[in-house]
Amino acid sequence: MERVLVNIPSNPIFERIVRASADELGQAIGLPPERVEDLKLAVSEAVNNAIDHGNRREAAKLVEVIFALDADKLEVRIRDEGEGADRVDFSRKIVEEQNLDSGMHRGFGMYLISALVDDYEISSSQNGTVMTLRLYRKESAHE
Amino acid sequence: MSNEVIRREEFGDVAVLHILTTSVDTNSAVAIEATATATAMRPITVLDFANVAFINSAGISALLKFVVSSRKAGNKLFAMNVSPHHQKIFKMVEMSRFMPTIEERDLAAYR
Numbered sequence: 001m002e003r004v005l006v007n008i009p010s011n012p013i014f015e016r017i018v019r020a021s022a023d024e025l026g027q028a029i030g031l032p033p034e035r036v037e038d039l040k041l042a043v044s045e046a047v048n049n050a051i052d053h054g055n056r057r058e059a060a061k062l063v064e065v066i067f068a069l070d071a072d073k074l075e076v077r078i079r080d081e082g083e084g085a086d087r088v089d090f091s092r093k094i095v096e097e098q099n100l101d102s103g104m105h106r107g108f109g110m111y112l113i114s115a116l117v118d119d120y121e122i123s124s125s126q127n128g129t130v131m132t133l134r135l136y137r138k139e140s141a142h143e
Numbered sequence: 144m145s146n147e148v149i150r151r152e153e154f155g156d157v158a159v160l161h162i163l164t165t166s167v168d169t170n171s172a173v174a175i176e177a178t179a180t181a182t183a184m185r186p187i188t189v190l191d192f193a194n195v196a197f198i199n200s201a202g203i204s205a206l207l208k209f210v211v212s213s214r215k216a217g218n219k220l221f222a223m224n225v226s227p228h229h230q231k232i233f234k235m236v237e238m239s240r241f242m243p244t245i246e247e248r249d250l251a252a253y254r
Contacts, residue, residue, distance in 0.1 A: 012169040019197070037228040044199045048169055094237040100211050108200035108236050115235060 004067040008047075010055035010080075015047045018065050022076070025067050029074055029137060038116040039074070039135055045109035046078040046131045054080025054129050073118075076133045084124040090114040148174040151183070157253045158185035159223075160209075162195050167202030179208035184218045187253070189245060193224035203238060210241045221245035 006021055008014035022043040026036035047063055055061035061081040068075040093111045113120060117133045124130075148171055152159040160178070164171045190209060198206075213220035222242045225233065233239040 015169065016166065034228060040197065041199055041232070044168065044197075048199065048201065094235075095207065095210075095241060097241075100207065100214065100241075106200070106204055108203055112200060112232070112235065 001068055001070045006065045007062050009059045010051045010057050010061050010063060011059055012048060012051055015044060015051065018047050019044050021067065025074060029069055031135065035135060042113045042116045042133050043076055045113050046133060049109055050078050050080035053085065054082035056082065073134050073136045077130055079130045080128045082128050084126050085129050088122055149178045153185065155253045156186040157189065157250060158183065159189045159191055161191040165194055165196045167195055167198040167205065169201040172201045172205035175205040176208045179212050181212045181216045184213045184216045187219050188213055189221045189223050189250065191223050192229065198229055198232065203236060223247055
């Protein structure tokens with residue numbers, strides 16, 4: 001297994017560095033272009049969630065991202081240094097007419113993660129939250 | 144160097160808002176939202192995604208401000224030059240219901 005580690009401060013500008021890493025790694029392991037786009041978006045959402053909701057944008061707190069590659073998959077682990085989450089909602093979120101005027105436009109991120117990766121898991125404690133995303137190199141590998 | 148995120152083009156009843164940033168995300172959302180005022184809308188407003196390589200949920204939230212502003216003004220909002228990936232994402236969150244795709248050639252009649 002090969003591993004790439006990226007640590008970023010809790011500032012959204014650095015999310016772009018993690019996203020660029022996901023782009024390079026996705027291409028390097030031969031994911032189709034559409035799957036690379038799925039990977040970038042899922043990683044972006046997970047990292048922004050760690051920055052905003054985990055570390056609450058406290059710049060001193062880091063978000064640690066580990067890309068682990070093996071023969072059949074790319075696994076991405078995103079760890080924050082927050083106080084943990086009671087519950088993370090991955091249910092489907094859509095733009096709803098009745099919410100447009102109220103400005104309640106958030107909450108798409110976790111749904112997008114759940115829909116775009118092959119599988120995912122989340123664990124949380126008072127020491128932080130770890131989200132693990134997996135994309136398989138071939139569709140048959142996880143069927 | 145310009146920090147402009149949207150370049151405006153107007154003809155007749157149409158405003159085309161060319162998004163200049165390649166990344167519609169947390170970092171560009173505030174600047175994008177600031178341009179989504181009701182006065183910026185025309186009877187037909189088109190967001191041009193030709194330069195956009197990436198959109199995440201924070202970006203979608205920013206784009207929804209255009210939906211709100213256009214609805215308030217009673218105008219129509221369209222998207223053009225949307226990549227297949229972003230079309231997929233817009234369908235997933237049903238953004239495409241409020242901002243359907245239009246082809247650039249369909250605007251020719253208004254020029």
